[in-house]
């Protein structure tokens with residue numbers, strides 16, 4: 001019998017989600033339903049074609065396309081999006097793409113009050129969180145604000161078929177990382193734990209099928225379903241050691257976001273497993289009884305994703321300073337966060353050794 005041993009709070013995020021192959025065709029109705037008229041479509045330059053297709057589908061409800069979304073949301077791009085929205089008489093944005101496009105939509109919502117409708121095409125999960133980030137003069141400010149939550153999210157698996165397989169794998173691991181850390185978060189709750197277990201199950205089941213055939217719509221559907229659940233977990237809980245390390249590695253060494261998550265997750269989970277028995281139990285249920293950290297490491301090997309920080313370009317000599325930075329400020333984590341522990345974790349992850357619990 002699983003018993004939720006600690007007291008909890010749960011705030012439901014006021015978001016509408018539509019899910020299904022072809023659902024993006026219903027964007028015009030969705031915009032009208034929200035009491036909005038004309039949307040500026042935001043996407044990255046690489047996805048301009050998708051942005052234009054969405055704009056055509058919106059018909060009279062499209063004000064145009066701004067294909068300038070980039071990682072880390074430069075403030076100039078957010079300002080330009082607002083100016084374009086005013087020029088083109090838009091009263092909302094539709095953000096189509098991964099965390100970069102959704103992040104741009106959130107920045108416009110935060111700074112200028114324009115609501116955003118999200119159409120996610122990766123598994124990063126930003127569309128389900130109140131977390132925003134804006135980069136100005138080389139510094140990224142981040143925060144949580146309910147005003148940036150999309151008014152509506154349309155998950156259409158057909159739009160994810162073109163996501164390159166390599167990116168799909170690391171993006172999927174990024175999603176699983178949200179579920180894993182939600183399962184041992186200090187502010188976890190029974191409903192989020194259910195979503196995390198199911199999200200981790202769905203994503204781990206879908207990824208090998210997507211790896212074999214990126215155009216398999218059933219597998220894409222399962223993966224996108226998993227990413228929705230995992231994103232909701234990220235939005236509702238406080239992340240721990242794994243996310244802290246990814247943040248430090250990204251900031252200090254500019255390591256790529258999703259591959260860094262992919263490499264580190266088995267090691268961060270192994271570090272916490274003994275101190276997080278409920279999370280381990282949930283992940284064992286989701287993943288056919290196997291040791292969860294080892295299961296993730298095996299999965300990444302099978303999927304051909306990077307398995308070491310060395311492969312991502314980190315120098316061994318950087319291990320100490322990253323460990324120092326990761327332990328400087330205290331934060332919640334199931335196992336005590338010590339310099340020796342984190343340096344050991346980083347050494348194992350740097351070399352790509354099998355993860356060892358504790």
Ligand code: NAD
Nearest residue numbers: 044046072098099100121122124126129131159160162163
């Ligand atoms: P991304 O949005 O930068 O997309 C990566 C690349 O893939 C882009 O070139 C994009 O155009 C392309 N792409 C996306 N979907 C595609 C598709 N279906 N077909 C073909 N190409 C496609 O990457 P990401 O990993 O989704 O997002 C990473 C960013 O999001 C980071 O800046 C991260 O900090 C942020 N993020 C924020 C939150 C949050 O809660 N605020 C959560 C997760 C990630």
